[in-house]
Amino acid sequence: MKKSKLHLLSILILCAIISCKEIPNSGSYDHIKSITSEIDDDKLVNIEKIENEWLTHGGNYQENRYSSLHQINKSTIDSLGLVWSINLGTSRGLEATPLVVDGIMYLTGTWSMVYAIDIRKGEVIWTFDPEVPREYGEKGCCGVVNRGVALYKGKVYLGAFDGRLIAIDAVTGKKEWEVLTVDQNKGYTITGAPRIVKGNVIIGNGGAEYGVRGYITAYDAISGEQQWRFYTVPDNPGNGFESEAMKKAAETWTGEWWKFGGGGTAWDAIVFDPELNQLYIGTGNGSPWNREIRSPGGGDNLYLSSIVSLNPDNGEMIWYYQTTPGESWDYTATQPIILADLEIDNRQRKVLMQAPKNGFFYVIDRTNGDFISGEPFVYTNWAKEIDYQTGRPIESPFARYKDVNAQIAPHPIGGHNWHPMAYNKSTGLVYIPAREGSSWYGQEESFNFEDDGRSWNTGKGWAEDKPSVQDSLIPKTIGKLIAWDPIKQEEVWSVVHQSSYNAGVLTSEDLVFQGTGEGDFVVYDSKTGEKLWDFPLQTGIVAPPITYMVDGLQYVTLVAGWGGGLATWVKYVDQINPGGIYTFAIGGKKSPPTFPKKEPSELINLDLTATQEQIDKGQRLFRRYCSHCHGDGVIPNLSYSRPEIFESFPQIVGDGIFLGNGMPKFNDRLSEQDIDNIKNFIISNAKQQRTKLIGEE
Template structure:
């Protein structure tokens, strides 16, 4: 560390002696967070000041009142029930006894961190119909706090600042052009008085970017595009001019992708902001860049200057990306000894299955090894930094059964780094997927534009084939040695899509899982020490904090996200759960309890008669998997969040068209499709769903009530 910076941090620590001491609930200030407090976060471990607790995003807490020795005494201190029933993915921010958190539909809540009492709530009133522009549920991953304000992004593309005391809006700015189907689900970071936020929408044909906004006024300070636009319009920066050389065709007409929908990290000493970018749009590279090319800056880690957005360096994890192998996954900054010298590293386990260790000053690849089983590439060439691909994996003409699938070996669920054991804990998963080109692709807006045949990737009905595929679908915690690039041990889960991770000085590793349990493990060996039945699947990440000398652990519980919406039967691999949206907060000796509840299988009504027209069902199958499966599941099987269409009484009559054509449920997110689909096509989809309802009746043995 440079002498001046070292002295500055020392002064910060001294200045924080008073404000860093634990405040009682009677003597709390309101979100007085600034750079000094975040940089010196270890001086006040009782708070969780930023998304990853610190700018380095390690998600490690120095708190040690709750340990491997006494965690068995952990009990529920309080819970808070949300009035929504969609996915919960937020990391709570806790400042001086107040918890700030987002729920579904971008709503924001402030709660007393000791009692769970609601202090205020803010609803940005996101239009329900905007949900059609969100690939992966109406989720939000959290807020940022800064100098008495709470900042968050909304599903419909706004960035809002609230007064932390009252929850009243201070400013509200639109960060997108609403002609295009952008969305925001990620948590902002605040660096040097600037609110940093990206967006999603690559599946819908948008051009990615990340922006910085003045924390006081909301005025945009800079914007960095991640893929080039139309060359005829000129390029916004030299970086975009260089990136354009790696594209072919007329990619800008299809958006290009590269959205910055999740991970960010900041190194104050180097003054570098690290940005992770997403997949191409469409997925199939042959459609967006027909003569190939690396397609910068898709699936890349980019370092920029936080004051200006100036490009410094990049590393592309998946050149010419065409599998939805994003690099938006959690980035962790670690100073670690490698080959006898200390290195400032950036570590990431992106979707493509390789664990990367980069020099975070230069972007140089230090090492890269696969952390899950993969088949699209054999290894990383350490001289070029590029993956050595199996050419068959590029499914230009022929299908390819790939590991990982579009969910990735690791998705957005945050990793956690243990600086004492030098272990990275990865919420990993292994799921296959059949990539097949869409021979009849035509770009649609609004609508999902992948360029692959989703129906071809559906779960087979044949029991033997289905059982074989289901046996391949797995999830686990991988305890990864990032220096030796090897797995030390793992905790096996029944299925994928388990929650993010937290580890503490108390030698504990916490994770919620898809089976509906919140679990504490021994951080040294993965031994299970404690668990709590959450009555719903958990995908979010826990935090820990302390008030009045008492340590708490909190987690948002609420099943959701893209996997339960899209994956159909595969989403049930860990067991059948539904969404019960809550905050669960624990302490030693906690005596709160949840109301009695258990999952009850709904009764399947007799479906309407089938037309027995194979052509109609086949057409409906293709249309369903292009327009409907992203929310209602593969083969019309619900993963436990949205209604299962096979059970819907709307199949029986004209209500089907009231919903799909007239949009009577648009406020719930179910929009009209009359601009994309004809009445005959909507009937084809209805007949396909009816066929699936009959099939369910058949395999469940309840054929007596079938209507033939």
Template sequence: MTDRYRWAALLLTFASMVVGSSAFALTAKEVGTAEIASNPDENWLSYGKDYREQRYSELAQINRDNVSDLGLAWSFDTEYNRGLEATPITVDGVMYVTGNWSVVYALDARSGELLWKYDPKVPREWAKMACCDVVNRGVAVYEGKVFVGSLDARLIALDAASGEVIWEVQSADIKAYPYTVTGAPRVAKGLVFIGNGGAEYGVRGFVSAFDADTGELRWRFYTVPGNPADGFENDAMRKAAESWTGKWWEYGGGGTVWDSIVYDDELDQLYIGVGNGSPWNHRVRSPEGGDNLYLSSIVALDPDSGEYLWHYQETPAETWDYTATQHIMLADMEVDGATRKVIWHAPKNGFFFVIDRENGQLLSAEPYADVNWATHYDMATGRPVETDIARYPDGPELIRPSSMGAHNWQPMAYSPETGYVYIPAISSLFQYEDVQDYLHRWGQWNLGIPLQQPPLPDPILAQLMTTKMTRGSLLAWDPKTQSAAWELPHKLTWNGGLLATAGGLVFQGTAEGEVIAVDAKTGDKLWTFDAKTGVMAPPVSYQIDGEQYVTILVGWGGAFGLIAGLEREHAPPPSRVLTFKLGASGALPDNPEKQLHEPPPRLTEDEAVLNEGRELYYAYCSACHGTEVISNGAIPDLRHLPRAFHDNFNAIVLDGVMSKLGMVGFGDVLNEEQAYAVHAYILEQANINKELREQPQWWRDIKAWFFSGLAWLVGLLT
């Protein structure tokens, strides 16, 4: 942090102490590096509130004693009903938030009234390139501008007052590669930092810095090396290339910086979390071994130049989709009697890391979830000690955590009152195995492992296995002792991000459809609200006219929300912004009824055709339409579509007649015989579901009871 910014931050902090927070009001034009660093408590100025990204609000009007009086102050319906993941930014009574398709909304933070809306008009067919739904995690506000990354990899600067476009740049080349952007930009020192996604499709990851005033590209840092024949961009890429083998550049390499980017205003460093390899399977992309730098690493860069400073690789030679893109949190803590500036990190691989952020030294790594890929970390080398089954050398293996991770993108929070880091934790497993005759295809999922899991004989069992073998919880973790303080189990996995407050509370939304407040010390649930749909996004808190508000976005989807095959009893409602305050009593309308169309008869009973259809369905359809053809409803459930869909199956699936609505054609990878197999499998699942619905309720209850016990036992054994 330069002296100019440091002194400005100190003056702002002193002013707020003297005049009181109610008199301290920023406008969007006044939000700069110093203001984000100090972040007055009535605002929420950046993705993690300030540059430390601890997601802690010092507002305490809502507290343990009165949270039961919290009620809905207002709600705002978006035009869509898919997953919402954004962190609202609030400044001077205005809330800036993103929804589906990268749409930006400016709302009156007191009432929810729409002030302006900006739609970047993302081509709907580009949704196919988004591995994990048409989501967006939010905007950045800086010096009167609102910055947003669009799904088709544009970076756009808007006027904070009007929503008018100031400048727009293409942050990645989507003509050559299937890049996307879903992460929230970060801004500091006059620069906008943005990464990208697309590792599953075969891209080469990088992070870029653009001039906040003009949109000019100032620097770019690639996270994995390119083709050595083309030369290397810098010494960091030359060093990284020594850890790769084969012709990795033909597969892209991966390493996308799709979420966590954190500026350290104390050390003037930028930290990026680097993603998984492309393809996932290490034996495919780097057949003679190697650690594959800088995959699954935290990398520190000079924020002004993008020059490499240091790195720590959390999962060398990663092969499980164990990204390090999860929430990076900055802190100071005592280690061996000395105060160290550290990073707290709980990535997908299931270990909680304490890393010296001055030099990247590993200080501690302990499992915060069930893991069986590694036993521990060797502190002398900083490397994991892997188990014999970790790399599935002898065939299929059930590995913990799954590719969804022990913690995904949903942010953590920290409370200085308790000293705990709160993690939206996941307990899960996934069957990994090699694919035969790997074929790399542009614009398709390229994993190097089969995406489908072993088939189950009954849809009730399939649903129960998902809920029993994949569990979620709110975990309070003590980073000093590297142990759990308490854990609140949830009925489902893929629960929302977290907010801790000085009122002694932790707020979270759940996959089941609740917004909850728990005691930060004990984990006791103190308040709940029925959100009418699953919740993934993290809450924020702010204050206007002496009243504290809590806001959270609700809408079910994302990677697990699409593929999990969790069926709801109702059609999804509009995805919403919900805001709460003490004494309010608002209510949400009932959810819409689900429409069920009777399926046509089965096409065939040929098991070979159905098995081929299942394999192809998982390769090309399941990421959006769900496991075993069970959709969450936001994307059509293929079991319940009208007859016209089936009558025009090839025109839709092969020819892409619905591309402008987001359903692109797959005629470049499927022929008519293969399309027939996929259609046969879909109709098989549709008719199984129809027959299940026609069974007496008492029989379904008996099966559910029996399968529940079986799923519990299997989950326990694995």
């Protein structure tokens, strides 16, 4: 496109931006009621024909996050700019995919807050607070995050962090009904987005690290009445079985696994094929992770780490495919599932595609669950390859870490986690927000199961009397954006990121959109991976972008804000600015956000008088009760705390004086000496980090 034409287009679009704000009906009661009431089953099934809106979590029932809109393209990308932004005032994780209908946006933030926004004005219409009790935050493995809502017949549906499913009036933001979907005495949480399938709201849950039994439930979208429930792992056989699927599954377990919960929580992937009338869910890891503890006689432990097809009318299982039999590494199969029709070996196949944590990219026949292909998309050593005759992994000798301490790849965070991938119908490529990495696995010498729903129970430890197996081929821990050919099962191009924790993706015909852990929003050429455009948002981005059109203008929106398992790496501790919502269009002229300059954080440097035994005890307690938030988690690294924090340490940890901020109290579980040991471990760890940094200088 010539520069003069491009300039004219920019002027016309900028005029459209200005005129959008002059529509008096936008955001009114009648407007919102009309547009949200029209979202029904027929509209959701035919959403790809609508193009202009983003009405369901993955963009459509295929969940491919592909848009045919092309106003923003390679020729116009230089004129893409910020139209408006809204600061949500939180430095905790923002992971939501927004939904959009005719210029009205719905999305979630921390503590399951819901926001309705008028896109034309860039203003919040209403906010809904489900009032999640702050002490419930300790049950979350990876922050008090939420990945989005569902829309149907004038209602917004929220899966709240504390396990409630809530229907909200889309116009007023008032609660219409709620139903408790979990036993709140156990470690259940909800962070995933609900889906609407044939008049029902489908919702799963999380909490496998806390000793729970996974399941997924369908509720009538109008009344909230439960329609069916599918458990992902069996209960005590002495209590009978809920279904034939559970009876079959029990044959693959040994011991008394039900005392540990079993796991298998379905906390993210939920995809519906209306043509086949099949609902596909991804199930999670074992509880505890280590099969030697939960199922000491071995076994596949169905239906852990599996893709399961259900009849959406009654919840009965149709077929399953297990990606990681006998799961022992936190290799969930809850990662996003994409439906597509591919020509493979001169034959048209209806497939589903998934890149789960275990590092293999799978193409499965979605009609019957037959394995088609599976190849590693990141460095993987727990399994050598997939046996194409059986569809089962061929494990490495050290993979089960029964007699060794082994360095195993991928890391428990996974070769790919919840961050959505996208499938481009034009290029035929899948774009995966991936990571390379590894972790040490060993037998926990004194596994102590506590069925309190308030502490981690992984069974992964370090056996002092076992030899170590270290893999010299494991690459440096990095994040990557990978363009993957699902037919040839090979990488076409990739981009290496500084952080290993980056955002989900969106794709259009010639573009790929992704945010980075360093805080940049970037657009790439979909065929080559060439960077075409970027915009600094100055806080880590993990949520995926969406695109839509309002009044003839194409927008791109994403939320920025650190969240998830690697949010406070020491390297990025000073980059956690408040998160917010950012909306872009051709002709946008707003400047990047500005935040007060922070003084560089310094490692705490306090005198230490504790014995090594006390420090070691503190380390074990820290790993059990603190590390999932304060280690690699979403709360600032305690090694960088201010001295006064340690002066009030017993009151903070024991008495809960920061309970309102989500910091639980532990005086019912930890003695004064325990709390002191944890404090001393943190101080000791900071000294070690300081020594290491001085050595590196």
